[in-house]
Amino acid sequence: MKVAVDAMGGDNAPQVVVRGAVEAASEMGIDIILVGDKDVVGKELGPCLQENNISIHHCREVVKMEEAPLKAVRKKRDSSIRVAFDLVKKGDVDAVVSAGNSGATLAAGILTLGRLEGVERPAIASIFPGEHGDVVLIDVGANVDCRPSHLFQFGIMAQAFAGSCLAMESPRIGLLSIGEEGSKGNEQVKMTRELFEQSHLNFVGNVEGRNVFTGDVDIIVCDGFVGNVALKIAEGVAEGMTKVLKDELAGSLRGRAAVLLGKGAFEKLRSRFNYEAFGGAPLLGINGVGIVCHGGSTPRAIKNAIFMAAKYVGKGVLEKMAYQLKNFDSDSTPLLKNEPAA
Amino acid sequence: MKVAVDAMGGDNAPQVVVRGAVEAASEMGIDIILVGDKDVVGKELGPCLQENNISIHHCREVVKMEEAPLKAVRKKRDSSIRVAFDLVKKGDVDAVVSAGNSGATLAAGILTLGRLEGVERPAIASIFPGEHGDVVLIDVGANVDCRPSHLFQFGIMAQAFAGSCLAMESPRIGLLSIGEEGSKGNEQVKMTRELFEQSHLNFVGNVEGRNVFTGDVDIIVCDGFVGNVALKIAEGVAEGMTKVLKDELAGSLRGRAAVLLGKGAFEKLRSRFNYEAFGGAPLLGINGVGIVCHGGSTPRAIKNAIFMAAKYVGKGVLEKMAYQLKNFDSDSTPLLKNEPAA
Numbered sequence: 001m002k003v004a005v006d007a008m009g010g011d012n013a014p015q016v017v018v019r020g021a022v023e024a025a026s027e028m029g030i031d032i033i034l035v036g037d038k039d040v041v042g043k044e045l046g047p048c049l050q051e052n053n054i055s056i057h058h059c060r061e062v063v064k065m066e067e068a069p070l071k072a073v074r075k076k077r078d079s080s081i082r083v084a085f086d087l088v089k090k091g092d093v094d095a096v097v098s099a100g101n102s103g104a105t106l107a108a109g110i111l112t113l114g115r116l117e118g119v120e121r122p123a124i125a126s127i128f129p130g131e132h133g134d135v136v137l138i139d140v141g142a143n144v145d146c147r148p149s150h151l152f153q154f155g156i157m158a159q160a161f162a163g164s165c166l167a168m169e170s171p172r173i174g175l176l177s178i179g180e181e182g183s184k185g186n187e188q189v190k191m192t193r194e195l196f197e198q199s200h201l202n203f204v205g206n207v208e209g210r211n212v213f214t215g216d217v218d219i220i221v222c223d224g225f226v227g228n229v230a231l232k233i234a235e236g237v238a239e240g241m242t243k244v245l246k247d248e249l250a251g252s253l254r255g256r257a258a259v260l261l262g263k264g265a266f267e268k269l270r271s272r273f274n275y276e277a278f279g280g281a282p283l284l285g286i287n288g289v290g291i292v293c294h295g296g297s298t299p300r301a302i303k304n305a306i307f308m309a310a311k312y313v314g315k316g317v318l319e320k321m322a323y324q325l326k327n328f329d330s331d332s333t334p335l336l337k338n339e340p341a342a
Numbered sequence: 343m344k345v346a347v348d349a350m351g352g353d354n355a356p357q358v359v360v361r362g363a364v365e366a367a368s369e370m371g372i373d374i375i376l377v378g379d380k381d382v383v384g385k386e387l388g389p390c391l392q393e394n395n396i397s398i399h400h401c402r403e404v405v406k407m408e409e410a411p412l413k414a415v416r417k418k419r420d421s422s423i424r425v426a427f428d429l430v431k432k433g434d435v436d437a438v439v440s441a442g443n444s445g446a447t448l449a450a451g452i453l454t455l456g457r458l459e460g461v462e463r464p465a466i467a468s469i470f471p472g473e474h475g476d477v478v479l480i481d482v483g484a485n486v487d488c489r490p491s492h493l494f495q496f497g498i499m500a501q502a503f504a505g506s507c508l509a510m511e512s513p514r515i516g517l518l519s520i521g522e523e524g525s526k527g528n529e530q531v532k533m534t535r536e537l538f539e540q541s542h543l544n545f546v547g548n549v550e551g552r553n554v555f556t557g558d559v560d561i562i563v564c565d566g567f568v569g570n571v572a573l574k575i576a577e578g579v580a581e582g583m584t585k586v587l588k589d590e591l592a593g594s595l596r597g598r599a600a601v602l603l604g605k606g607a608f609e610k611l612r613s614r615f616n617y618e619a620f621g622g623a624p625l626l627g628i629n630g631v632g633i634v635c636h637g638g639s640t641p642r643a644i645k646n647a648i649f650m651a652a653k654y655v656g657k658g659v660l661e662k663m664a665y666q667l668k669n670f671d672s673d674s675t676p677l678l679k680n681e682p683a684a
Contacts, residue, residue: 068525131582141520144528178483178570183410186486186567209574213582222571225528228520229568230575232551237579237615240473240555244614248607255607262600265590272586273579 003309004084004093005302007036007044008062009100011295017099018044020302025054027303030310033057033093035084059083062100065295069103073111081105085112088288095289095309097280099302102292106142106283113288116157116318118325121150122285123224124292125158126231127166129272130215136162136171137212137220140281141228148191151175151221155201156328157284158219160321165282165311171218174207176226182206188223199328238273280305282312284321289313345651346426346435347644349378349386350404351442353637359441360386362644367396369645372652375399375435377426401425404442407637411445415453423447427454430630437631437651439622441644444634448484448625455630458499458660460667463492464627465566466634467500468573469508471614472557478504478513479554479562482623483570490533493517493563497543498670499626500561502663507624507653513560516549518568524548530565541670580615622647624654626663631655 005021007014014036022045025032031053034041038058048054061079063072073082084096085108098105106122115122123139138154139146155173162171175193177185182193184206196203207217209230222230249255259266279301280291289312291305312318347363349356356378364387367374373395376383380400390396403421405414415424426438427450440447448464457464465481480496481488497515504513517535519527524535526548538545549559551572564572591597601608621643622633631654633647654660 066523131585144520176571178486178567178574181408186565189567209571209576210578210581212575213578223528225520225531226568226571229518229551229564230571232520233554233572233575234551234579236552236555237576238583239552241580241583241611241615243473245607245611248610249604252606254603258600258602258604258607260600261596261603262591264594265587265597265600268590269583269587273583 001310001313002031002033002093003095003097003306004033004035004057004087005306006080006084006096006098006100006105007034007041007056008080009098009105010293010297011065011099013099014041014044016297016299017302019299020297021306022048022051022054023299023303024306025051028307028310029053030306032306033087035059035080035087036062057083057087063104065101067101067104069101069107072101073104073107081108082112085109085288085290089113094313095291097291097293097302097305097309099293099295099297102141105290105292106286109283109286109288109290113286115285116287116322116325118328119153119157119285121146121153122283123150123154123157124281125161125284126227126281128212128234130213132215133218134166135212135215135218135220136166137222137227137230138284139222139224139227140231141224142283144223144225146188146223148188148195151188151192151223152195152199153285153325155196155203155219155221156324157321158221159201160324161282161284161312161317162219164315164317164320165308168218170202172202172204172216173219173221174204174211174217176209176220176222176230177206178208180206180208192221242270279303280308282308287318289318343652343655344373344375344435345437345439345648346375346377346399346429347648348422348426348438348440348442348447349376349383349398350422351440351447352635352639353407353441355441356383356386358639358641359644361641362639363648364390364393364396365641365645366648367393370649370652371395372648374648375429377401377422377429378404399425399429405446407443409443409446411443411449414443415446415449423450424454427451427630427632431455436655437633439633439635439644439647439651441635441637441639444483447632447634448628451625451628451630451632455628457627458629458664458667460670461495461499461627463488463495464625465496465499466623467503467626468569468623470554470576472555474557475560476508477554477557477560477562478508479564479569479572480626481564481566481569482573483566484625486565486567488530488565490530490537493530493534493565494537494541495627495667497538497545497561497563498666499663500563501543502666503624503626503654503659504560506657506659506662507650510560512544514544514546514558515561515563516546516553516559518551518562518564518572519548520550522548522550534563584612621645622650624650629660631660
């Protein structure tokens with residue numbers, strides 16, 4: 001198992017990225033190829049460069065966080081993210097992990113590896129810690145102004161991913177809306193609902209924002225604009241609540257004593273609502289394996305993203321996804337429930 | 343000041359609604375007219391019926407939570423929500439408060455009182471507890487598939503509301519998107535941004551989901567589909583975190599001791615992320631004052647919603663909103679910054 005890690009991508013690259021990669025290499029024995037400037041990355045890597053299963057693949061350029069993704073990826077042929085996907089294409093590595101510009105990671109993935117057959121728009125899936133287990137939200141920002149067929153394909157892709165990587169048997173798919181009734185929602189949602197209802201997927205109907213946490217559903221499908229807003233609202237509330245509680249408790253002797261006594265509970269809370277745990281959000285629909293991480297990822301998040309990439313490859317998710325996509329017409333019309341497969 | 347309260351609306355009506363109304367009547371001396379079945383409401387009211395400033399206005403029908411709003415409001419002419427707005431129209435009361443079907447409240451408001459001049463779509467505004475103060479999110483579910491002109495009008499209406507009811511001087515208006523750059527967002531957002539940029543409103547550009555809590559903005563404008571998802575995600579995270587923390591702390595002796603010691607901090611957290619505090623979400627754009635409450639409102643939420651209604655009336659928000667709307671063309675094209683008013 002070989003994973004190319006974009007050493008130059010992320011708010012605190014390469015330091016944090018290199019640390020996470022080193023942890024992944026030593027804990028799981030995954031072969032890591034750090035893609036980036038050999039001097040900068042080498043300095044960060046220090047004595048770890050001697051390890052057998054970690055190496056550097058040199059490149060000169062970097063796509064910055066604020067750059068327009070497609071333009072930057074097209075222009076910077078020697079950028080770390082593009083070179084990382086080139087390594088996948090050549091068969092030198094099995095997957096890519098990046099905490100850099102997520103739009104650029106998506107663009108580089110599509111440009112270099114292409115899309116799986118039957119996929120109009122690859123998407124980014126994010127995993128939420130639900131009350132009764134993980135919940136996959138797709139898309140969280142790759143595509144805005146989605147057509148119903150795009151949303152429908154997101155469901156198929158997420159099903160293959162969740163079934164293998166999250167060990168969910170026949171994951172339940174919900175459509176994010178503003179009420180559970182079929183009459184609720186915007187035009188996009190109403191049309192998408194029809195596609196799901198006509199298919200043989202395990203579709204449970206519309207779900208609401210709060211279902212992300214109550215977990216009566218395993219996969220929640222939405223437009224990337226809505227999903228990205230949802231993701232950032234969730235992060236904002238979680239951070240806001242943690243901050244208020246911390247500040248309040250730190251402000252008194254009794255509060256500080258409470259922190260000591262409740263340590264276990266606070267840690268549990270932190271780990272449950274901590275986006276580091278999974279570390280990465282898989283790019284679904286490209287013809288290869290790519291995991292994007294939050295720009296502000298910690299070493300632990302990077303490490304977990306590398307584990308996810310390894311699992312993605314090891315479980316043969318890509319092949320399963322390609323197979324499931326083929327069960328649907330190439331023009332994205334789902335098979336009707338009672339219609340025999342062609 | 344007279345407020346009509348829809349005694350039959352809400353998951354726990356009339357009990358909870360009556361209790362909240364009684365508190366508002368006694369604490370602030372507001373005259374309350376409870377609209378609903380006189381026997382049911384009278385029984386709930388009990389000895390409080392003797393109070394001078396609280397009375398019952400009888401009606402026979404109720405719009406249920408699950409009913410299709412417009413259809414139900416049209417058909418049930420003697421429903422509590424419709425009768426409440428009729429009282430506003432007749433000049434018998436100054437405002438309506440309801441914890442019932444919010445779509446029906448909106449529909450009854452529009453049907454009975456009409457829209458303010460220059461408003462294509464009335465909207466529901468919700469107030470979030472931001473880190474640096476309140477943040478108004480508009481629309482949170484009244485309208486899906488909004489046109490840019492609708493979103494622009496939401497900004498004007500929210501400005502008038504926040505300026506008066508929340509004492510914000512020149513409130514900063516942001517447009518909810520998935521990145522701060524003007525190039526980010528869907529088509530709807532990009533077109534709306536142009537309208538705001540050309541206007542003389544205090545527009546600060548695109549904001550992200552997390553800005554709802556960091557509060558570098560006072561008003562956040564969005565499509566009702568997106569706003570409703572955002573609202574419910576926020577509620578879901580806040581409830582989920584509270585539950586995890588509670589369960590964890592209750593599970594051990596040390597944890598229970600921590601709860602006792604940290605009591606003040608936990609209460610502060612609860613009050614900060616508690617949607618009861620404001621109690622109500624104002625309907626903006628109808629030609630009258632209406633406040634909608636969460637179906638599961640507590641008496642405190644109902645009381646606070648009545649206070650908000652009283653403030654709305656007392657501060658002359660409706661007149662100010664109508665004036666500000668007139669500063670823009672009736673076809674919703676904003677005045678250009680350097681263009682003299684007609």
